[in-house]
Amino acid sequence: MKKLSGFLQFTIGLLLAIAFLLGGGIAAALYLAAKHSTQPERPVFDEERVATQSAARNAKSASTQQKPAATPGAPPSTPKPLEAGAYRARVTWPQGLLLRDSPSFNANSLGGIPFNGQVVVLEESSDKEWQQVRLENSDQKGWIKGGNIERINE
Structure with missing residues (x-):
């Protein structure tokens, strides 16, 4: 009976160890999958910062400046051909x-x-x-x- 009890303890201990390892592995895999499935924030490059800052400055200065009156007979400004x-x-x-x-x-x-x-x-x-x-x-x-x-x- 003592041998059966020792074998039973060994088997239950081994099964519990495998269950803990398996559960920990699954939990780690789910954590990593959730962490890596979201997209990172969009980076802002130096060129974009300079462009947005200069555009904001130009918009501010353009709103404070008065537009010159169009000269009679002059063609309206057109975009580049x-x-x-x-x-x-x-x-x-x-x-x-x-x-x-x-x-x-x-x-x-x-x-x-x-x-x-x-x-x-x-x-x-x-x-x-x-x-x-x-x-x-x-x-x-x-x-x-x-x-x-x-x-x-x-």
Whole structure:
């Protein structure tokens, strides 16, 4: 009887140890899965901080300045003319887009384009994954990931 009792204690102890290890492993896996399934906050790059600060300053100074009266007979100011085959578009990606110097995720960043920012689409890559754009009213050109803008009908 004493041998049976010792064997029973050993078996119950082994089963409890396995249950604790299994339960701890499952709890750790669930914790890590929950921790890594949420997306991190969107980073704010230096170029974006400078652009938003200068845009805020320009908006503030523009609101305090008076607009000059239009001279009679002068044509109204018009946006830059479009290149052949180009069209205007706006950014639809909620976090904005990175402007890159070549059509690749490994390319250097030239800055950012905010949500609803307007660009001029110049061309698309042969695989239609990337689009070369020019910033509206600027000469800065770069590449953005395709499918994140919508055409503006004029």
